Amino acid sequence: MAGEDGTGREPVGFEVATGTGALPAGSARERAAAVRVAFEGLLQVRRLMNTGAAAPEGVPAAWERRRPVRAVALALEAAGIPPSATDPEGRRIATGYRVRAADRAGVVRVEWLGPPGSGAAYAAHDALQGCVAALRRLGWEALEYRGPRGRRYLEVEPAGPPPG
Structure with a gap:
């Protein structure tokens, strides 16, 4: 997402695979290593930020x-x-999840x-x-729904308030 840091430039470093757009670049081994490092970082953020939680790694942090x-x-x-993906023309080329913002703030x-x-x-x-x-x-609450034409989807939000 361009400008997320306020500079107007593309962020440098790890980018999550939301299932929208191309598959992440690089080999499967490189991607797995990058995901592992990013996820370990997320768990560390939880340990540091969720000091009031009984199980700090099991509660989404403020970030x-x-x-x-x-x-x-x-x-x-x-x-x-696996994430889904599309080609440059927008045609879906891989089966998997797609994550996007829902209609309500804080819900995906x-x-x-x-x-x-x-x-x-x-x-x-399944x-x-x-x-x-x-x-x-x-620590995420996920409920399954059926949309138009019976298409299934989840609405996901943090389960409960942040510790503090």
């Missing part, structure tokens, strides 16, 4: 609550769940998408339940 799309996407990828929507004919819609319930399990372990 995550301000950037829930990034935090949820990182949690899903760190759990080994997780969908299971794939290329036409991939069967992603049929696999959505795949999204895997997302629910991964997110709940990290």
Whole structure:
């Protein structure tokens, strides 16, 4: 996201895979290592920020609550769940999660998408339940809904108020 740091420039370093746009660059091994480092950093932020929590790693920190799309996407990828992706023309080329902001502030929507004919819609319930399990372990509440044409999706938000 350009300008997230207020400079108007693209951020340098790790970028989460939200399932929108191209697959992350680099080899699978390089990406796995980058995700592992980013996720360990997120857990360290939780330990430092959630000092009033009984289990500080199990509660989303204030940073995550301000950037829930990034935090949820990182949690899903760190759990080994693949992101979806599109080609430069916007055609879906990979089956997996897509995380985007929901209609309410602080809430994200997780969908299971794939290329036409991939069967992603049929696999959505089971795949999204895997997302629910991964997110709940990290202190996120995820509820499944059906949208237009019966398409399944999750609405995800932090479970409870931040410790303090």
